[in-house]
Amino acid sequence: xxxxxxxxxxxxxxxxxxxxxxxxxxxxMHYAPVFYGMSVEEARSFEVMIERGRSIAQFVLYILLLAxxxxxxxxxxxxxLRELPLTPVLSRVVDVGILxxxxxxxxxxxxxxxxxxxxRIGG
Amino acid sequence: MxxxxxNTTPRDITFRVRRFDPDSDAAPFWQxxxxxxxxxxxxxxxLHELKAHQAPTLAWRSSCRMGVCGSCGMFxxxxxxxACQTQVLHLGTDVVSVAPLPNYPNVKDLVPNLEPLIEKHxxxxxxxxxxxxxxxxxxxxxxxxxxxxxxxxxxFTYCIKCGLCLAACPTVATDPLFLGPQALAxxxxxxADNRDCGLQERLVAIDAFHxxxxxxxxxxxxxxxxxxxxxxxxxxxxxxxxVLDSIGFGKKKSAVARVSPLADVVKAIEEFAPPPRTVxx
Numbered sequence: 001x002x003x004x005x006x007x008x009x010x011x012x013x014x015x016x017x018x019x020x021x022x023x024x025x026x027x028x029m030h031y032a033p034v035f036y037g038m039s040v041e042e043a044r045s046f047e048v049m050i051e052r053g054r055s056i057a058q059f060v061l062y063i064l065l066l067a068x069x070x071x072x073x074x075x076x077x078x079x080x081l082r083e084l085p086l087t088p089v090l091s092r093v094v095d096v097g098i099l100x101x102x103x104x105x106x107x108x109x110x111x112x113x114x115x116x117x118x119x120r121i122g123g
Numbered sequence: 124m125x126x127x128x129x130n131t132t133p134r135d136i137t138f139r140v141r142r143f144d145p146d147s148d149a150a151p152f153w154q155x156x157x158x159x160x161x162x163x164x165x166x167x168x169x170l171h172e173l174k175a176h177q178a179p180t181l182a183w184r185s186s187c188r189m190g191v192c193g194s195c196g197m198f199x200x201x202x203x204x205x206a207c208q209t210q211v212l213h214l215g216t217d218v219v220s221v222a223p224l225p226n227y228p229n230v231k232d233l234v235p236n237l238e239p240l241i242e243k244h245x246x247x248x249x250x251x252x253x254x255x256x257x258x259x260x261x262x263x264x265x266x267x268x269x270x271x272x273x274x275x276x277x278x279f280t281y282c283i284k285c286g287l288c289l290a291a292c293p294t295v296a297t298d299p300l301f302l303g304p305q306a307l308a309x310x311x312x313x314x315a316d317n318r319d320c321g322l323q324e325r326l327v328a329i330d331a332f333h334x335x336x337x338x339x340x341x342x343x344x345x346x347x348x349x350x351x352x353x354x355x356x357x358x359x360x361x362x363x364x365x366v367l368d369s370i371g372f373g374k375k376k377s378a379v380a381r382v383s384p385l386a387d388v389v390k391a392i393e394e395f396a397p398p399p400r401t402v403x404x
Contacts, residue, residue: 003326003330003369004330004331004332004334004336005330005336005362005365005366005368005369006369008336008362009366009369009370079336079337082332083294083297083298083337085298085299091332
């Protein structure tokens with residue numbers, strides 16, 4: 001079993017990673033007029049999003065943001081749930097349940113990002 | 124320091140004492156007593172007065188009467204304090220509530236069951252662990268420690284195991300399995316000791332979910348400590364030690380003790396010359 005120190009350290013390390021990646025996400029989506037000279041509506045249009053999604057850099061950015069966000073959030077949720085007066089069996093259920101649920105959401109997010117990355121306009 | 128001016132005029136004080144006898148009471152209840160309190164009287168002395176004249180069955184635990192043994196921890200006016208160090212008139216209220224320490228099972232009246240404290244303390248192996256067993260069992264010399272090395276953990280050695288910090292801790296209140304400030308600060312005290320090589324043996328207890336990462340940083344433990352120890356700081360220092368160890372940057376300690384042969388010590392004592400006299404007879 002992984003040492004709690006490593007799990008906690010990753011929880012903290014995820015914070016600066018999220019800040020940087022979220023900043024890039026904001027630059028791409030919400031501050032497009034500032035950084036790309038296009039309106040927010042244009043930046044959010046299907047064609048532009050698909051075009052951007054085909055970039056390997058954006059693919060990596062969103063997979064990393066997904067992983068960091070999910071890890072940070074679910075580790076925090078585990079901390080809250082495990083503080084409840086649980087039996088050892090229920091504590092284990094919380095640990096495994098959160099791990100499985102987190103991996104499922106990560107798989108779904110990865111699938112969506114991959115779908116966008118590999119989408120070809122016009123089939 | 125609390126600089127508020129207290130009314131230390133001798134007067135009648137009402138003591139609200141939480142009573143509970145598991146043999147006869149279904150649940151704890153509050154009982155009031157009046158006592159004329161003079162300046163300097165501690166809560167412990169007041170309890171002795173009450174027991175002598177008004178409440179002969181009142182039970183509590185105490186011993187040294189001078190803040191050394193840590194036996195008389197109580198919840199006085201909603202704060203965990205040592206009864207022998209708390210002067211009644213300095214509390215500044217005409218009604219003083221006295222209850223057993225929270226976060227512990229109640230044995231009787233003001234007597235808490237301190238087993239959780241002792242069990243958690245024992246779990247972190249509160250002793251210097253050294254792999255050089257023959258030297259530990261049958262010493263041939265001294266394990267050296269410089270004043271600077273001692274200073275690294277000195278304040279944590281002042282812990283008297285009174286348990287006030289656990290009673291004050293909001294995390295222990297919601298998570299009874301949390302090791303708590305006393306045990307974690309002591310884990311740091313021994314881990315930081317240059318003679319100790321026992322971090323890996325302690326990891327089972329401290330590098331776990333209910334270890335230092337559950338601390339909510341309330342700092343109530345440090346406020347409650349009657350000896351001025353800062354367990355909250357100890358927990359943060361323990362975190363740093365664990366993180367550095369987990370990434371391979373932990374303090375490397377020699378498995379071989381820096382033993383000064385006893386013969387050298389004896390020689391040094393023999394060679395010791397007192398400073399020259401400054402006063403002539």
